[in-house]
Amino acid sequence: xxxxxxxxxxxxxxxxxxxxxxxxxxLIIKLIAVGEFIFGTHTEISQWLTMQLAAPAYLPTLALKFxxxxxxxxxxxxxxxxxxxxxxxxxxxxxxxxxxxxxxxVFVYLAGGLAGVLLFILAFNFLPAFKNDVQFSAPLIGASxxxxxxxxxxxxxxxxxxxxxxxxxxxxxxxxxxGYIILSLIDILSNPGGSFAHLxxxxxxxxxxxQLQSGNDWSKIFAKRSKLKVVRKNxxxxxGNIPDQDVIDNILDKIxxxxxxxxxxxxxxxxxxxxxxxxx
Numbered sequence: 699x700x701x702x703x704x705x706x707x708x709x710x711x712x713x714x715x716x717x718x719x720x721x722x723x724x725l726i727i728k729l730i731a732v733g734e735f736i737f738g739t740h741t742e743i744s745q746w747l748t749m750q751l752a753a754p755a756y757l758p759t760l761a762l763k764f765x766x767x768x769x770x771x772x773x774x775x776x777x778x779x780x781x782x783x784x785x786x787x788x789x790x791x792x793x794x795x796x797x798x799x800x801x802x803x804v805f806v807y808l809a810g811g812l813a814g815v816l817l818f819i820l821a822f823n824f825l826p827a828f829k830n831d832v833q834f835s836a837p838l839i840g841a842s843x844x845x846x847x848x849x850x851x852x853x854x855x856x857x858x859x860x861x862x863x864x865x866x867x868x869x870x871x872x873x874x875x876x877g878y879i880i881l882s883l884i885d886i887l888s889n890p891g892g893s894f895a896h897l898x899x900x901x902x903x904x905x906x907x908x909q910l911q912s913g914n915d916w917s918k919i920f921a922k923r924s925k926l927k928v929v930r931k932n933x934x935x936x937x938g939n940i941p942d943q944d945v946i947d948n949i950l951d952k953i954x955x956x957x958x959x960x961x962x963x964x965x966x967x968x969x970x971x972x973x974x975x976x977x978x
Contacts, residue, residue, distance in 0.1 A: 712800045713791040716807060717784050720841055724774045748775055752837035753815045755822035771811035773839045783841045786849060793859065794852045797953050805917035806906055810847020810899040817898030818891055828890065838891050843899030850875045850903035
């Protein structure tokens, strides 16, 4: 149990943290619903809580629930919905963090979710097919837009990186992202709200990486200010050939600009040593 808590809350791994938050919110809502069912109450607290966390498209309602563009991306009520979202987030998030920084992952997840809800709101308020019924449209929930941002960002950074998929075998990330986007476009017919959110997240993930490769890292708003401190050098500091954080940051910046293949053999060894240091 302590090991599980460490991996989620104390390890500093933001991927585990975000998965943990999503699962925790899901469990709270579902356990409340189970209690209501067992005791035959008609309070509908679980449904009320879900509506307080879901993002509405209708602007007057959104103004009263201004926190929901953030909370919706951590809220699920369907088991398969959270299962597949968290699986994709785990698989692609691990690749993302292997090549970029924790703060960049946090930024892409949050900003991608905000981009998704923004496109959802714009579509339902201005497109002819939806604007007349926007007041009665279902609110948006789920991490799909954030996950889509991470998936497309990773595929844009590493388009030829391959993963194994059941029934499909080895698939390059660029084809995975393209397929995901096509399915979202088709799904507008049956799930327009979620589909627009997916597309908003995908667009943000693509733009973010292209800006990063041009030297503009938008995630720097999350960067910690460096603090001046005096460190006494000793032999143990170099034990294991573990490079310091400045060296790793420079290597990660080089990957974001030119890709992993641009690294020298020595730089790849330094990155490997740093990853061993971070293992719990």
